Amino acid sequence: MTPDEFFQAVFEQISQYVGSQFDDVPISSKIPPSSLKKISDLKLPLEGMGLHNALSDLATFFEHSIRTHAPGFMNPLWGGMSLTGVAGDMVASVTNNSMYTRELSPFASLIEIEILQRACELIGYAHGFGSFTSGGSSGNLMGLLCARQHLRQDSGLNGFDGSKHVIFVSEEAHFSVMMAANVTGIGRQNVMKIRCLEDGSMDVNHLEEEILFTKREGFVPLCVIATAGTTVLGSFDPIRDIVRVAKSHNIWCHVDAAWGGMALFSSSTRKLLDGIEQSDSVCWDAHKMMGLPLMSSMFLVNDVLLLRKVCSHTTDADYLYYEEDNEYDLGHYSLQCARRNDVLKLWLAWREIGDAGWAKMVEQYLDFANYLEQKVTENEQLEMMAPRMWSNVCFRYHPSGTDVDLDSVNAEIRERLKNEGKFMVSRAKVRGFIVLRAVIANNAVSKESIDAFVGNVIRIGNDVLKGLPPKY
Numbered sequence: 001m002t003p004d005e006f007f008q009a010v011f012e013q014i015s016q017y018v019g020s021q022f023d024d025v026p027i028s029s030k031i032p033p034s035s036l037k038k039i040s041d042l043k044l045p046l047e048g049m050g051l052h053n054a055l056s057d058l059a060t061f062f063e064h065s066i067r068t069h070a071p072g073f074m075n076p077l078w079g080g081m082s083l084t085g086v087a088g089d090m091v092a093s094v095t096n097n098s099m100y101t102r103e104l105s106p107f108a109s110l111i112e113i114e115i116l117q118r119a120c121e122l123i124g125y126a127h128g129f130g131s132f133t134s135g136g137s138s139g140n141l142m143g144l145l146c147a148r149q150h151l152r153q154d155s156g157l158n159g160f161d162g163s164k165h166v167i168f169v170s171e172e173a174h175f176s177v178m179m180a181a182n183v184t185g186i187g188r189q190n191v192m193k194i195r196c197l198e199d200g201s202m203d204v205n206h207l208e209e210e211i212l213f214t215k216r217e218g219f220v221p222l223c224v225i226a227t228a229g230t231t232v233l234g235s236f237d238p239i240r241d242i243v244r245v246a247k248s249h250n251i252w253c254h255v256d257a258a259w260g261g262m263a264l265f266s267s268s269t270r271k272l273l274d275g276i277e278q279s280d281s282v283c284w285d286a287h288k289m290m291g292l293p294l295m296s297s298m299f300l301v302n303d304v305l306l307l308r309k310v311c312s313h314t315t316d317a318d319y320l321y322y323e324e325d326n327e328y329d330l331g332h333y334s335l336q337c338a339r340r341n342d343v344l345k346l347w348l349a350w351r352e353i354g355d356a357g358w359a360k361m362v363e364q365y366l367d368f369a370n371y372l373e374q375k376v377t378e379n380e381q382l383e384m385m386a387p388r389m390w391s392n393v394c395f396r397y398h399p400s401g402t403d404v405d406l407d408s409v410n411a412e413i414r415e416r417l418k419n420e421g422k423f424m425v426s427r428a429k430v431r432g433f434i435v436l437r438a439v440i441a442n443n444a445v446s447k448e449s450i451d452a453f454v455g456n457v458i459r460i461g462n463d464v465l466k467g468l469p470p471k472y
């Protein structure tokens with residue numbers, strides 16, 4: 001088999017998979033994850049099995065993959081399919097350039113600089129810069145490292161005892177903040193969880209009280225992290241107020257906009273990020289609402305020199321970094337050495353649809369989320385479980401007059417939905433109650449698919465209440 005024949009065959013499989021987006025194929029394979037290992041041939045052979053076998057392995061892989069591009073996939077904070085995004089991702093693999101130096105990724109470095117500068121412009125960082133990272137979790141880690149550098153300039157060189165330092169996040173913040181506290185030496189118990197208001201946004205009065213309290217107790221505040229788009233509720237912390245409080249105590253203010261960064265594109269949503277231009281750093285995932293294939297994520301900072309100091313790990317790698325390309329070698333702004341090209345896909349998609357296309361996308365997702373919320377509130381058997389700011393819709397099945405364990409009923413509804421294969425949403429907890437969290441971040445979702453989703457939740461809920469067995 002020639003490389004050409006091999007790739008033709010691979011492309012046929014890809015194109016069949018892409019083309020089946022709206023077909024009546026279950027989102028997840030009928031084989032449950034617990035049985036998959038038993039029926040799969042995963043062994044690594046002594047003698048190679050050749051290209052033909054790779055084709056059948058790929059077919060098996062497609063068969064058992066979750067169909068994240070299907071219209072019923074509303075489970076995590078990403079989904080759908082960007083054709084230019086997929087093309088960019090494939091070409092990034094084929095060309096296999098590494099982003100550490102301009103010499104080894106000449107065009108990609110220019111693209112990355114262009115996108116980082118444009119993202120800073122959208123945020124309002126006049127001379128900002130940044131790096132592509134392996135995701136919002138790494139972006140939060142970089143935010144904390146910058147905060148550490150801001151407070152203790154010698155910490156990268158001499159080490160850092162973080163045990164007397166604290167960081168502040170809302171109680172709805174993403175768990176990657178705990179990872180970042182662990183990795184930076186602050187420690188998870190030094191993460192102060194600030195109370196949220198009814199709408200899931202940080203209570204700034206409580207933040208101020210906690211900062212004063214921890215200072216009185218002899219702790220040193222290191223960073224405040226505002227979340228722009230929380231994971232479960234999609235709430236936005238009041239960035240302008242948070243920055244004001246943080247600055248009055250000379251504390252670094254990082255914004256976790258992994259999920260909500262896309263609000264920057266539309267004049268109708270930008271106000272959710274009011275004050276972001278005054279923050280010190282931001283992380284923003286293009287692989288979430290913008291629909292790029294995993295991963296494509298930016299870390300952005302207002303003080304580029306500080307970022308360079310955080311990332312100045314070596315002066316010895318003279319086999320890689322040459323003086324003349326210092327400014328363009330993007331490895332100087334990253335925690336990684338070799339780094340995949342995660343920017344080509346974003347650049348292609350951005351050029352395909354433009355700022356106006358992103359604005360339209362975010363507006364449409366919010367319209368769909370409004371529509372779903374309306375369907376829920378109109379229906380007596382359903383109830384919204386949290387106020388909404390973004391495209392997260394947290395609700396549950398709750399027919400009036402029933403005296404049943406609603407947590408088990410809703411957990412069962414989600415399980416049956418998933419097993420029937422048409423819809424996949426996640427299960428989360430709001431105020432201690434199990435809810436169905438449907439997230440609109442998938443360009444295949446439509447009003448029709450939302451109608452069908454609501455109908456299915458009610459049908460399954462009624463079956464569960466009547467004690468009827470599942471239909472699969």
Ligand SMILES: Cc1ncc(COP(=O)(O)O)c(C=O)c1O
Binds near residue numbers: 256
């Ligand atoms: C608010 C928020 N921040 C950060 C992250 C982590 O992002 P990633 O999965 O890209 O590491 C998530 C993930 O869902 C998130 O919801």
